[in-house]
């Protein structure tokens with residue numbers, strides 16, 4: 603009889619022990635994988651997130667705010683509406699992940715087995731996130747950013763030369779100064795070889811505020827043909843905003859024909875203000891392919907400077923919330939690969 607009671611007690615204790623261990627949410631087992639996958643790309647040294655979320659101590663120090671910003675879904679930033687459409691690589695936490703974070707914080711942020719904290723993801727953003735490039739084209743020298751608390755807007759031309767024409771799948775931008783770089787819009791320029799003898803003429807950049815005449819600015823960086831006519835432009839082959847990285851799309855999607863001589867033309871390189879002197883030396887990686895693009899990428903601009911007006915006119919008086927609409931008809935089936943919301947003041 604005694605023997606039987608003992609066995610029953612033992613089994614009950616054993617089951618309790620098991621379940622409580624299973625429900626213990628720890629940094630090493632549950633929280634680190636969520637943070638490393640969804641947060642650390644922006645929250646680490648030199649990135650735009652402002653503070654690092656790379657170690658247990660980093661995360662514990664910010665735990666209260668992390669619980670709030672994940673619950674409100676302000677972090678990770680993902681403005682697209684997930685109840686409407688899903689995107690590849692979207693950064694959205696699941697309800698379970700959000701609950702797990704908040705339960706972990708309420709429970710005092712236990713670390714768990716510190717030896718089994720997963721390794722930090724490797725970010726090859728000083729070289730390439732996409733592999734080994736076939737060609738890299740960069741600033742010919744460092745651009746000096748004066749510490750005068752003013753914005754810098756540059757127009758830049760970077761020439762390249764190859765043995766023969768080819769196709770490119772992707773162009774990747776590697777920012778040299780993530781702290782100050784606000785955005786970059788990159789385009790390809792295809793010269794008519796009959797009309798452009800030397801693609802290296804002109805200054806490699808001009809400060810957009812030095813000249814209000816865009817023709818004059820383009821002439822100064824040698825972007826025009828020898829007879830002063832404009833070459834062909836392939837717009838927006840690569841753009842950059844903090845936290846945005848270049849993508850390699852599946853085979854058949856994206857890509858361009860690349861003539862053996864041409865230039866990358868940055869129509870806006872915007873550096874934010876800095877109180878101290880600094881510099882930048884950014885560059886582009888080209889990834890070649892032997893096949894022409896089947897479904898090329900095109901940019902469609904809606905809104906004031908695009909194909910469709912904004913209704914009503916885009917004027918927002920102080921202290922008001924207003925809604926605006928714009929629409930256009932697309933007469934072919936297309937896939938949307940990226941959306942870039944943008945306002946200009």
Ligand code: HEC
Pocket residue numbers: 637640641642643644645650651652664667668671672677678679693695844845
């Ligand atoms: C795409 C880049 C990016 C990702 C990914 C990202 N953050 Fe952020 N985060 C930012 C930026 C930029 C700020 C600063 C916002 C500001 O200053 O207005 C910020 C601010 C914060 C803040 C401070 C908010 C405050 O009000 O003080 C917290 C906390 C935070 N992030 C946590 C997270 C967590 C947790 C994740 C992942 C679940 C995450 N972030 C993912 C870019 C990112």
